[in-house]
Amino acid sequence: MRIEVQRVSKRFGAVTALSDVTFCIEPGRRVALIGPNGSGKSTLNRILMGLLTCDGEVRIDGHSPFRDRVEIARGLAYVPQAPPQLGARVDELVAAVTRVRAIERREVERVAAALELDLREQGGHPFRTLSGGMKQKFLIALAFSSGASLLLLDEPTGSLDADARERFFGLFDELDPLTTLILCSHRLEEIRPLVDHVLFLEDGRLVYDGAAASFLDRCTVSVLEVWADESAARWLSSRGFHPTPAGVWVRNATHAEKMKLLQELAAELGSSLRNVNARDLERLDLTVAGRVGGRG
């Protein structure tokens, strides 16, 4: 699905949730929608689903999602961040969704099984009594079995364990290449393999709309570990490093800071520097992300 968002703003009373947001997503693009809490990600998702009115213009394959919501919803699937407390039994939900989407129950069962969720076993249980992980697996199974050409996934793996996350990534191999993905996540392990484009929202404004690679380079948080002689302690402290009980000096750094520090370490410490290790943390520094800005 092609998504065009033109000068979209949304206010809730005195609060501006989105302000003058404009972007375009071509069919098949895999996009990460990133931003701090309250930056407008959920509002934008809801506007795209046609659940909220807004100023400006939104078109999905040429249709207004609010006016033609049912039409758009046939090709759209959504996984919410926090599963609702639905009292309905899992079987009832499967029946309702398969009915309105005209899909087979066994397809939902197949995707659920791929996530190691046995729908025949869980079918009689009320949805709200399932564990957090099971709820998320079930909602992912409903979304991926729908044949939708637009997937809106809001922190879809928040309650999944490492194995389930791996299986979840495997589901993307089966997707049609023209399936458009909008993924709200701060997890690098999700963003890196799944998306090629980033939209970054801050205070309701779109501050970055560009390639994922350059965004991640700049916003990935790394931890620098330095092994050095005692003579380097003062210099390392002045640069924000802290000693660990094991005698290793550590600090977190953004991509730019990391590159600068690596150069300085080599130039300033000379022979007192014994070893340096830099590894990426699986999260983004959103304060830096806000300064990246522009369109990549």
Added chain:
Amino acid sequence: MKREEFVAAAWLDAGEVLRSRWLLLCLCVYTVLGAVFVLVGMRESSVYGFTGTGRVLFSLCHALVIVLPLLALLATGQIVNRARDDGSLELLLSHPIGRTAYLSGVTLVRGFALTAPLALVLGALVFLGAIAFDQPIPFTFLIRAFSIAVAQLVAFVGLGIATSVMVRHPARAITVLFVIWATGVALLDFAGIALMLRWRIPAQAVFVLAALNPVQAARMALLSSAEPSLATLGPVGFYLANRVGSTALFVIGLVWPVFVGVSAWLAAWWAFCRGDLV
């Protein structure tokens, strides 16, 4: 609105109604009321000018005029706002289910949950009167009373749905529902008469205001068929019964509540279709 969308929404809400024991609650309330009136009223008595099954039905329906609005408001007044609040509306409407299908589905399911047990209990009472007490079946009054009860349910289901759509906070909706019920039930024509005496408002204006209350309309329609006296009907009912006649009161008791309910539902539907859904 496609049939599949309507069925899906209705089916999910029917499950919710069964889980929350609404059907059972309604059945229990109607049955307890019916049982009480059978115990005290099935034997010979002529307080309202007729006896046996007819009197039981009459007493029961008089009580239902007060109880039905409360049940209908409680059954419907927190459907949409609670679903908004807990995220289930967002999830449900992320699937291809239309707004009209959703609102129609939940409305009809709740309406059925309130009406079906009533039909069952009224039928059982008549059957009991015929079998156990050898009473004739008062078909005319039965149909008349059931029609008025259904009209009451339509009025207050519509008002309840409108509250659940327009009052976004479920806790605040409770207050609004109570005000609606109190206005409808506690303020029949008596408050209007007090106003008339206090500020010398024209009698016709007060009568019209009181008659606009769907509970009052139903009460007048019910009582006018049995005992059109000042003592039982009250000033407004007595005035209107004498002015427009018993049949017209019955028609008003049917048409006006249905009009109120349908209008409220249409207002809710309009707001639901044009405003933010979550």
